[in-house]
Amino acid sequence: MYHIALKMLFADRAKYIMLISGLTFAALLMTQQAGVFFGILGWTNGNLKNIRSQIWVVDPKVEQVNEIKAMRDTDVNRVRSVPGVAWAVPTFWNPQQARLADGSFKPIVLVGLDNSSLVGRPVHMIAGRIEDMRLPNTVIIDDLGVQRLSQGRKKPIGIGDTFEINDKEARIVGICQTEKMFWGYPYVFTTYDQALRFAPKQRKMLSFILAEPAEGQSAAAVAKRIHEETGLGAHTEEEFGAMTVKWFFKNTGIPVSFATTIILGFIVGFAIAGQTFYSFILENLRHIGALKAMGASNGLLTRMVILQAITVGIIGYGIGIGLTVVVGLAFLQKGMPPFSLPYEVPLYTFFAILFICAFAAVLGLRKIFNLEPAIVFRG
């Protein structure tokens, strides 16, 4: 009987297409929007992925990683003197304007790393050597920087080329690869001392202190101690990431607006698919009544309806996810908007679609259970 159930489903072209469209729409909207949302969340933590350190020490008022409140240079020594701290180094981190070959300006994030240790250095080098950034007036730019800073050049900008930061010439000695950060600016890495020269003079220029716990000590415990003894904000990498995500949830409308769109996708898919499936059952009620009269049990009819519901569910889900992947790859290719699809997204979307189908099936089955087979003798 199952092939009969499928044939009845596929034969009703209009409803079948409507069902698939509704479910595809729901699956696409839910996963695609969730993908962009997680992409943005990933961006918010971009800094943590590009500058690796077990402990981040910041001004106590700082709530998230994209926020800078400069500290005093002496704070580095205060942190170093906390028991359990293996080492602590100053880091500069600040958006600046880069002047390009054609005279135009582009925003960048200038990162100054501790001169001797280069802690927080780029994770992946594409070309050049990190150590070369110790040479006078040199910088390492990232892959995004190659795109952005090449404006006005015949060939893409590369090692040996120069541009200006605040009227001071910066020579490129390496290219690295980074993850996008929330503002979408390219990173320009140099040493701490050179960064202070590139940036305009200010009273306090220390953005944050990167530290590591001594052997055998946990980062969380040491961070806690740093905070207790210095009064500064001290967070492990994970804590700082979680704080950042929390901050975005609390202070921006971004999560709410994405959640709204995702819920809307669910509701619209739910309404379209539920309604269409119900009317599909209603329209076939005469035939189902005849099957019932001919001895088809409620159990058999239930299995047939569930098969129909699951079939449209899986097809709709499949197409929806397929389209999401296509759209997502296009986004990633372009780099805009951000996109990231943790496996939970398609998984939960699958459950959502399954829920829609189950609901639709239950609606139809209620009708079928209450159907008296005797109706087949009525005109």
Next chain:
Amino acid sequence: MVMADANNISTNGNGNGNGNHYAVHVRSVTKTFGTGDATIHALREVQFDAREGELLMIVGPSGCGKTTLLSVIAGTLGFDSGEVDVFGSPLHSLSKGDITDFRAKNIGFIFQQFHLIPTLTNAENVSVPLLINGMKRAIAEKRAHELLEVVGLKGRGNHLPSQLSGGQQQRVAIARAMVHDPKLIICDEPTSALDKENGAKIMELLSSIARAPGRCVIVVTHDPRIYHFADRMTEMEDGRVARVHAAPENL
């Protein structure tokens, strides 16, 4: 010749209808619809029998309870009181699930409106009772094609019902009603949607099925053009069996 009333037959039988004499044995069946002032007495203490090997017609004015009685016999409608025996199955004491199973195995249905599923081919439609009984698709469809040949529709198995005339569609329905070899075939107004010629063809098929040993065909009809196909005729009036005619010519 008029056989007085329906009770006449039961005195010849073994009383509870599970002998080989009776195909259907209905005793004092009552069925009402609705409650209070709106109560409709569709069947009032109905006594009714059908014998093996006969084509029995049920006639009577509109609303007298013919379809209701047919539904009760087919096991598609429950009743308030009384006993219904169909080829030895006591429907009054079977559970709902057992009655469903009983219908699947023992009853063939022919409806006024054919009730073929329009999106299935004729052969698929005919195979449905076999599939419900758990037969494999390939065997069921092969058998369906054979049955279509029996009803004169050779080569039309892969067509859709809509590609056939009304008379041909009803023959598909007959093939479907007999494909699983049911003992009892139930027909409600099988010819009222057909012209005289097609109606006669349908009835010829049905009477040949009824003649087979251990079979019975019950036909509810308004159509005087087919009365002469009946072996016996039960006449209903206002929810009761009023008369049983041994020979339709006497009506």
